[in-house]
Amino acid sequence: MWGAVGLGAHGFTRTEPPADRKIITTTRSHMQKSVQDAIDSCKPDSLIQIGGSGSKCVLVADGTADAYLFASPGTKKWDTCAGEAIIKALGGTMTDVFGSPIRYDADVSYPNKNGVLAAIRNHEFYLSKIPSDIMQRK
Secondary structure, three states, X not given: OEEEOOOEEEOOOOOOOOOOOOEEEEOOOOOOHHHHHHHHHHOOOEEEEXXXXXXHHHHHHOOOOOEEEEOOOOOEHHHHHHHHHHHHXXXXXXXXXXXXXXXXXXXXXOEOOOOXXXXXXXXXXXXXXXXXXXXXXX
């Protein structure tokens, strides 16, 4: 599986998730109140809990899930960089839960301190649903 902006993503088959359902993927083992509150605010029809940031990105990339939401520190830059490349190659977006780009340059710390939000479509919808108490932490 690989992807590059302008070249697309390859090595897998993408199917569109059902348009009338919201399917979110998130952590299997690091569920905290902020993560649960963010998920609950999106009112998903289905929740897929799985380990590994890369696995969650694959679920978004292949269309199994609409969004990857983790509203807590915990992932590191090396957890998200490859998944973000594939999601961006598909026309999607990965940001922190405040909507800011995840930076990978040498001047930033390794942890993704503000969580992760990724989606191929409807990123803005999921971003708009982040609870205000989480948004006030920015």
